[in-house]
Amino acid sequence: MAYRDLRSYLAALEERGKLKRVRKEVDKDWEIAAVCRQLFYKIAPAKRPALMFERIKGFNIPLVAGVLGASREIYAIGLETDTVEGINRKWDQALEKPIPPRIVKSGPCKENILMGDKVDIRKLPVPIWTVGEDPGPFFTSPYVITKDPETGVRNVGTYRMEVKGPNKTGFLIGKVQDAAWHVKKNDDQNKPTPVAVVIGADPSIGYVSVSKMSETLDEFAVAGGLRGEPVELVPCETVPLEVPATAEIVLEGEIPANARELEGPFGEYTGYMGPAGQHPFFVIKCMTFRNNPIYQAFISQRPPSESSCIRGIGREWPLFKHLKYVLNLPVRGVRLKEAGGSGAYVVVSLKKQFEGQVKQTMYGIWSLRSGFGKITVVVDDDIDVWDDFAIDWALSWRVRPDRDVYIERDIQAVGLDPSQAPPSVPQHHPSRVVGSRVAIDATRKHEYPAISLPPKEHLDKVAAQWKEYGIED
């Protein structure tokens, strides 16, 4: 049975030892970020739990972090499976057979309704993430719901929100994002964009919120496909939008037409501060929430992080399918390395059939609008894309730099890439729009000598009788 809400999912995580409760009182303005960072430094992914901070100084709402992606194991539990293959199957099923949401009259998210002046988002324990650099607290896990004003198709996306007052936040919505188009279409008609923001919901909604899919798909239907049951939606109180009935917290309001304000800077998924700039903002008219609501945050900033984990998983499989089944390239493995925020650095393994296929592969990756692969490495299929040492070995001995390195100039850049421009240059400045990419062909281009290792049968034999050598207890 699908998780009904964030709470039932947290119970499932706790049952598997994947949720730890922090009972010590913590300060949201410095301590939560530091604890989350140490969680990634101190605990290897396979053992790393998600966290619930139960006592936050000055607040009576607990905060959970890492619950969608402190590790790949946790992501799998979120999708009620236990392997990467299981995750991929769930995504296939969701995209092939989306299940439309069901509209219901009411739900737990309406247990408390605050209108107008009563709204005060400063009562939520929104942390400061990069202390001394961020201008204040930021929501990192908002599920931002908008509708295409022309087609009416719903979208859910995660775009950072800077707390700017009791009923106001900033937004950073990248130019390629679906919501950016909704705002633009409304701006062109000088109309405000209705927005609903969900904090805390069943995990399928978070996974679609951070994943790219066709703008013609209702992302709640994809979430339904992921969980195997329709998402129940309730109409908002003040805007013509619908939100999950079991959401923990909902903020309703609008982005005023053609209005911009200073937003940022913010410690970003690249591991550097993202620049401040003039951006749309969100005016909140109504806040609804469950009794004893739970606040959810994504752990982001310098990778590895929850952000790089969930981005990577949601993107690798679609990229693999695009290369293999749309472009018919003999691709064996695709990895978006977390150091590159699961986007900038791509490794692909190929059972190369003829010279030239490496270039087809690199252009196949570069042609996607998501801007993947500023650094693209293509290896042979004997190299495991998950083995860093093997990748470095291929780069060291299968590359002749004067022949095997391709640089593509004047191609779409990632605006938050700190190598594009200094911090004083705002986010959507032209110098951040166009950049360059490099591909390294680390495949063999001619016959290679034998590999200098003991024969496989000798290694297998020794492995089978390893204990007899008395080397390890």
Ligand SMILES: Cc1cc2nc3c(=O)[nH]c(=O)nc-3n(C[C@H](O)[C@H](O)[C@H](O)COP(=O)(O)O)c2cc1C
């Ligand atoms: C933790 C986290 C924070 C993110 N913050 C932003 C953001 O501030 N702005 C943005 O444009 N994309 C951000 N993204 C990426 C988008 O959520 C992602 O591209 C998603 O596909 C956007 O939804 P859309 O495709 O429906 O537009 C973030 C992703 C994660 C995992």
